[in-house]
Amino acid sequence: MSGSTRDAVLNRIRRANGARPGDPERAKVVAERLGTAPRGIVPKRGQLPQEERVRLFLDMAEKANATVARVADYAELPEAVATFLREKNLPAELKLGADPRFADLDFSQTALSVTHGASDGDDLAALSHAMGGIAETGTLMLTSGPDNPTSLNFLPEYHVVAVAAEDVAGDMETLLAKLRETFGKGGMPRSVNFVTGPSRSADIEQTLLLGAHGPRSLHIVVVG
Structure with missing residues (x-):
């Protein structure tokens, strides 16, 4: 035109x-x-007490083909990740970013070999930390940056994501408000990814294929 x-x-x-x-x-x-930034109409399904909200989040995540686990605190996270990889019969190798919540994790009691940074496409398994979860859909919200490189969300075939129980919200609108409050105008992350279950597609003959455009497996560990 x-x-x-x-x-x-x-x-x-x-x-x-x-x-x-x-x-x-x-x-x-x-x-x-x-x-x-007025809020739109918010469904009641996710407006629950915290523990019920977390249970709904886990139920909806499983319905979207994710696997789930819960740990009491971050000290238990290394063993939870090791258990997941072991049960999948995968190599004990893990890539993760520089999230400060991972800084004190002790992997020495596991067989895991841990490396840090963005994925170059050769990593089979990665660990990220989500900014929050959405109970009504079982969705994770992941923000980009050196703490949680976006490449870890899409390149490894097996993606493990930790999310704090207190960060599981009832709806997307609540997390978007938290995003604006945390980063503010001019400081927003370059990308924000909403992830519901592992990558999948049924474009070809309506046959569901996992791992079509990203990880074939998503494992969510709720901490707390």
Whole structure:
């Protein structure tokens, strides 16, 4: 569309709406809308006490073909990851980022060989930490950065994700509000990924294929 055609279309829309370029009243309405980020209608399904919310999250995650586990605290996380890899008969090798919640993890009591950083595509298993979970859909919210490189979300075939029980929210709107509060304008992560279950597709003959565009297995460990 050329510039003159675009301007003509926009001018017709303005006339139909009774607007004019640079209208201060309309600019004020837009600024208020962007500044307040109003919440839409939120279903009641996830509006539960915390423990019930976590149980709903785990149930919905399993329905989406993820596997789940719970540990009391982060000290138990290394063994939980080792158990998952062992039960899958996988090599005892793990890649993880620089999330501060992983800094004090003691893998010495496991057989795991741990490396850090982004994935180069050759890692079979990775461990990430989610910013939160959504109970009504069993979805994880993962933000990008050196603490949890996005490559760990998509390149390894087996993805283990830890999420704190206190960070499991009832709905996406609650997590989006937390995202804005945590990072603020101008400081948002480069990407935010919402992950529900392992990668899958049924595009070819309606046959479900796991690992079509990412990990073939997602294992969620709720901490706390």
